[in-house]
Amino acid sequence: MAYRFGHTGRSETTRLMATTYELTHLRALEAEAIHIMREVAAEFERPVLLFSGGKDSIVMLRLAEKAFWPAKIPFPVMHVDTGHNFDEVIEFRDRRVAELGVKLVVASVQAAIDQGRVAEEKSGSRNRLQITTLLDAIEENRFDAAFGGARRDEEKARAKERVFSFRDEFGQWDPKSQRPELWSLYNGRIHPGEHMRVFPLSNWTELDIWQYIAAEGVEIPAIYYAHEREVFRRDGMLLAVTRHLAPGKDEEAFKATVRYRTVGDATITGAVESTASTPEEVVVEVAATRLTERGATRADDRVTEAAMEDRKKEGYF
């Protein structure tokens, strides 16, 4: 399948728009996300942008930069840090935050474990532990709106979630009593202690994200592109050998050329074999792939059919 980008340069774009009054799908998605972000900045007292250092939150941060330019982004960013990080991602996070001059809040899962707020799970995955850490941080900082980079194409529970997704005083999502969302009118009204999760990338697909990264020249951590790495096979996925994770007795480590489609807890996020080393090559690969990014690389979503819905109800991203 051939994909054309809507944006090849300023003069080209201007010429096209001037004659047809049409926007490319990327421009339309961008405008929608910017509208959502401005709406939140105008209607909430203390918004925060959840930033994992993954490609979706990087695109979201770029959109925030665009929405308020030439002013700085008028809210802090928060990283819910599992401690199971890819070094490249943390390095990238710190550099980007410094460039933009925004405040970074780190909510640490390790600290929550040390304080006895949560207990390490047997599997070693800290995915679920993020829920408590996230909700604690929202409460401590009195955040009333939190931007998340979730997309509706990722997962079927997300496909039904609103752009403005209401959370009660326990941080819970109730899929059965969601507020109707019509036109581009978003209802941001909440009582004290409640908060809103806001998803400006709701209507983007994985392919849109990559097309946007390619068209805009958005920088993302190098592990999203093909590189050689020591990995081992577990549950049909390729997991990296890191200081957080070693192969088990029956598992054999080997070198492979891989890239990541998602970046999460390093102990459960799998890599895919790939030779795509530029955004354009990734776009071609994503357009041809026959597995969803979560199905291919996230052990956490394979647990049960409603794994995501269950976590979301408790307050997950």
Added chain:
Amino acid sequence: MSELLRFATAGSVDDGKSTLIGRLLYDSKAIFEDQLEAVERSSEAMGADYTNLALLTDGLRAEREQGITIDVAYRYFATPSRKFIIADTPGHIQYTRNMVTGASTADVALVLVDARKGLVEQSRRHAFLASLLRIPHLVLCVNKMDLVDWSQERFEEIRDEFRSFATKLDIADLTFIPISALNGDNVVTRSPNSPWYEGASLLHHLEEVHIASDRNLIDVRFPVQYVIRPHSDDFHDYRGYAGTVAGGVIKPGDEVMVLPSGFTSRVASIETFDGPVPEAYAPMAVTVRLEDEIDISRGDMICRPHNRPTSGQDIDAMICWMSESLDLNPRDKFTIKHTTRTARALVKNVQYRLDVNTLHRDEGVESLALNEIGRIQMRTTQPIFFDEYRRNRTTGSFILVAESTNTTVGAGMILGPSA
């Protein structure tokens, strides 16, 4: 260039809607193997003897357990020429509010009928809701044509019946396509089974239908969403009005008026992060700067001095009621959100309730309950700057929010100022 097209479908289990969506997604490679495997596993577990593609969209636990679609599901696929967003909604009357929600942003409505049954109450209702929400294009898919031996006569009979019904509605562009979703006839490619049909396949039609001129490019409407004041050394006195264009084409040099103040100025520039642009139109999100320093805040409306929206507090509107717990009654007060402006609204009266199946106006009613649609008169605490919904879907729409629970209880389409 690849454009974005949003379409809405509504339907129930047996009219083949899920099969049709499944086929569009599958044939455009938007269904992934792991999703299909998961659906196959679930279908088997539920004892179905075929793969139930509805399970692809019915993602919530309650939906899977009860085998029903509860909510609007958004699905995505793309072809080289367009990216599509499907708002897939349940078709039963008890889900009218979900259909209205899905229809509110749609460019195209897909209505399915079973060729054997012809038009039924549900197909009329879907068409009516599509016209009420001003979806500019409607496609009637006459499905299961294989079960009527691809009878041209049957297709034309349904087409003519629908056309005559549609004269009561206000639908700008009507298209009829004979299909078999199960076998894929006329879905992605033209089928040899219908040599008498000269139109395009459904997908081809969705790729080609002209939507750019559906937007209002005449009446300049720029609701101010957010005022940008950087307070930095490089942009010391910078003051920009950020927002999303709701109508018309705005250009630098244009004379503009700001409501409610009535002050006039000229557009100095239209700016974005990527640089200034020579013009802006819906739905671009831009920052407008004016030549004069005027006091402007969120909720104000930038327009042209000789083409202004109606400014008023007494409004007639069609309302779709969405609350499970409370009815809409005269004297009720709500928060109203219209463009970027928030005020309070008082319901003065319910003029009639509309039967969404027969279009009959029931004037003997006092209130509206869940999923009911009716015409009301209301008064707002401050003026809002509106156009008729039929002229502009953005400046003509609003939501009502219950003040006690903060939930969205009503969706409104403005008919005009109260007489």
